[in-house]
Amino acid sequence: MKKKIGVLPGDGIGPEVVAEGIKVLDAIASRFGHKFTYEYALVGAAAIDETGNPLPDETLAVCKRSDAFLFGAIGHPKYDNDPSAKVRPEQGLLKLRKELGLFANIRPVTAYDSLLHMSPLKVDRVMGVDFVVYRELTGGIYFGEKGRTEDTAYDHCTYSYAEIERIAHLAFKAAQNRKKKLTLIDKANVLETSRLWREKVTAMAKEYPDVTLDCMFVDNAAMQMIQNPKQFDVVLTENMFGDIISDEASVIGGSMGLLPSASVGNKTAMFEPIHGSYPQATDQNIANPIATILSVAMLLDHLNLIDEAIEVRQAVNASLHNGMVTQDLSKGQGFGTDRVGDFIVNHILDGEASGSQNNIQVGLSTII
Numbered sequence: 001m002k003k004k005i006g007v008l009p010g011d012g013i014g015p016e017v018v019a020e021g022i023k024v025l026d027a028i029a030s031r032f033g034h035k036f037t038y039e040y041a042l043v044g045a046a047a048i049d050e051t052g053n054p055l056p057d058e059t060l061a062v063c064k065r066s067d068a069f070l071f072g073a074i075g076h077p078k079y080d081n082d083p084s085a086k087v088r089p090e091q092g093l094l095k096l097r098k099e100l101g102l103f104a105n106i107r108p109v110t111a112y113d114s115l116l117h118m119s120p121l122k123v124d125r126v127m128g129v130d131f132v133v134y135r136e137l138t139g140g141i142y143f144g145e146k147g148r149t150e151d152t153a154y155d156h157c158t159y160s161y162a163e164i165e166r167i168a169h170l171a172f173k174a175a176q177n178r179k180k181k182l183t184l185i186d187k188a189n190v191l192e193t194s195r196l197w198r199e200k201v202t203a204m205a206k207e208y209p210d211v212t213l214d215c216m217f218v219d220n221a222a223m224q225m226i227q228n229p230k231q232f233d234v235v236l237t238e239n240m241f242g243d244i245i246s247d248e249a250s251v252i253g254g255s256m257g258l259l260p261s262a263s264v265g266n267k268t269a270m271f272e273p274i275h276g277s278y279p280q281a282t283d284q285n286i287a288n289p290i291a292t293i294l295s296v297a298m299l300l301d302h303l304n305l306i307d308e309a310i311e312v313r314q315a316v317n318a319s320l321h322n323g324m325v326t327q328d329l330s331k332g333q334g335f336g337t338d339r340v341g342d343f344i345v346n347h348i349l350d351g352e353a354s355g356s357q358n359n360i361q362v363g364l365s366t367i368i
């Protein structure tokens with residue numbers, strides 16, 4: 001199969017983790033006889049430095065003509081620490097989502113048995129956690145009218161039935177294929193937009209009689225996610241609550257560096273780790289590449305390359321199981337970003353990690 005893949009490495013650790021994702025795609029192409037062609041494009045602070053624009057037209061064009069695209073991360077401290085900056089890297093990502101109509105951001109949360117000891121939560125709370133967040137991505141407070149006078153500012157939050165309905169259908173369908181439970185997270189006791197969400201989603205539940213709908217206020221949900229994360233199956237929520245809740249959820253499994261995502265709409269789709277540009281780790285070969293590699297697995301699912309996606313996930317499982325992990329998942333110094341990628345690539349190419357597994361176990365006893 002021939003596919004065109006856009007590649008937007010972005011800033012900070014973005015290029016390093018994306019390089020590992022591309023190595024994995026190359027390994028899949030070689031093992032399964034596919035041809036992936038890559039078109040690289042600038043986004044974020046890297047694009048501002050070069051063109052003055054966080055999302056150059058050419059980048060948008062690359063994404064539009066791709067079958068799917070891989071995104072690293074954007075963001076740079078020089079903008080984070082300057083509230084008056086008019087042009088910001090994040091605008092590139094937001095415009096990309098909006099222009100391409102990527103309205104649903106899907107963020108799976110998994111607790112891996114081999115990492116239970118790395119979770120800040122007790123093992124019995126974490127073992128078996130497996131849920132997925134459906135975060136609305138092109139509406140709400142992120143995209144409402146914004147304004148500023150000298151001492152006052154506002155960000156409007158607006159939602160329509162249509163915006164709620166299209167992602168809610170995806171979330172209900174996902175629940176039908178999973179444990180048949182949907183939790184809507186909102187703040188309907190205070191916000192008018194949340195009442196609209198609750199009204200619409202509750203009405204839609206009648207079309208999905210096999211799915212149990214639970215509605216939860218976001219403050220309670222933030223607590224429940226730590227106290228009893230196993231209760232969740234599919235979580236549906238608006239843009240900003242989804243951003244916050246999914247970062248919170250990422251620690252359940254042991255690290256932010258594990259959570260992948262897919263952003264889908266009606267045309268092309270974008271695949272990216274949920275984490276940011278982690279500037280402190282730039283060029284140090286310490287960032288965890290697994291969130292990006294699992295985003296590659298989601299990209300393969302999207303291209304209907306299901307066996308290939310399974311192969312990637314199995315290779316990731318093997319790396320976790322063998323302690324072939326970066327420092328965020330290690331009690332010692334951990335392995336480099338590229339070494340973790342190499343292990344996953346070799347596992348895919350060999351079909352199994354052959355003799356190298358034994359060497360890794362020996363290495364582990366000295367490092368962890």
Ligand SMILES: NC(=O)c1ccc[n+]([C@@H]2O[C@H](COP(=O)([O-])OP(=O)(O)OC[C@H]3O[C@@H](n4cnc5c(N)ncnc54)[C@H](O)[C@@H]3O)[C@@H](O)[C@H]2O)c1
Pocket residue numbers: 013017072073074075076077080090093255256257272273274275276277278279286287288289291328
């Ligand atoms: N989608 C995106 O591109 C995206 C997402 C979030 C933040 N950002 C941007 O990134 C910059 C930094 O933001 P931040 O520090 O709040 O969030 P961040 O996600 O970059 O990092 C937060 C913390 O998560 C951990 N972490 C993140 N990625 C990791 C990885 N691959 N491996 C191991 N640990 C990892 C680190 O402990 C890090 O200190 C900002 O400019 C922000 O706007 C971009």
Ligand SMILES: CC(C)[C@H](C(=O)O)[C@@H](O)C(=O)O
Pocket residue numbers: 075090093094243274276
């Ligand atoms: C960088 C920022 C605009 C982005 C968001 O808030 O959506 C990020 O936090 C994410 O989760 O992808």
Ligand SMILES: [Mg+2]
Pocket residue numbers: 243244247274
């Ligand atoms: Mg975020």
